[in-house]
Amino acid sequence: MTESAQLNHAGPVQRYDVFHTDCPARNVVDHVTSRWGIWVLISxxxxxxxxYELRESIHGISEKMLAQTLRTLVQDGLVWREVEPATPPQVTYGLTEFGRDLGEPLTELFDRITRRLPPRAAE
Known part of the structure; x- marks a missing residue:
């Protein structure tokens, strides 16, 4: 039996088979669960x-990787981008409704992980 995920778009409901290599939903899953994608959504x-606030909130990410990750998540419709006309331009990012919807289970996942880990020793 084939299981499929569903993404809602305007118009008729389309079914996506995320186990098929050319499924567009599979690309979104790959982007969300990429090394940096998940941290951007959580941040x-x-x-x-x-x-720069986002870069400071994610330890270990380079500017290049953050820019690439943000570009991908904006294209996927998970993150919005707003450029304020200033010198230099100030760019702000936030979660779209779709991004917030995906962020909820990610937050729950992190909460479950941190609740189950043994207590950290004082550094």
Missing amino acids: LRSNDLRF
């Missing part, structure tokens, strides 16, 4: 952030 779950 934006509470507040809209400017590029």
Whole structure:
């Protein structure tokens, strides 16, 4: 039996088979669960952030990887991008409704993981 995920778009309901290699939903899953995609979504779950605020919130990410990840998540419709006309331009990012919807189970996943891990020793 083939299981399929469903993404809602305007018009008739389309079914997506995420186990098929050319399924567009599979690309979104890959982007969300990529090394940096998941951290961007979690970082934006509470507040809209400017590029450098976002970079500071995700330890270990380079500017290049953050820019690539944000570009992909914006194209997927998970993150919005707003450019404020200033010198230099200030760019703010936030979660779309779709991004917030995906962020909820990710937050729950992280909460479950941290509840089950043994207590950390004081550093």
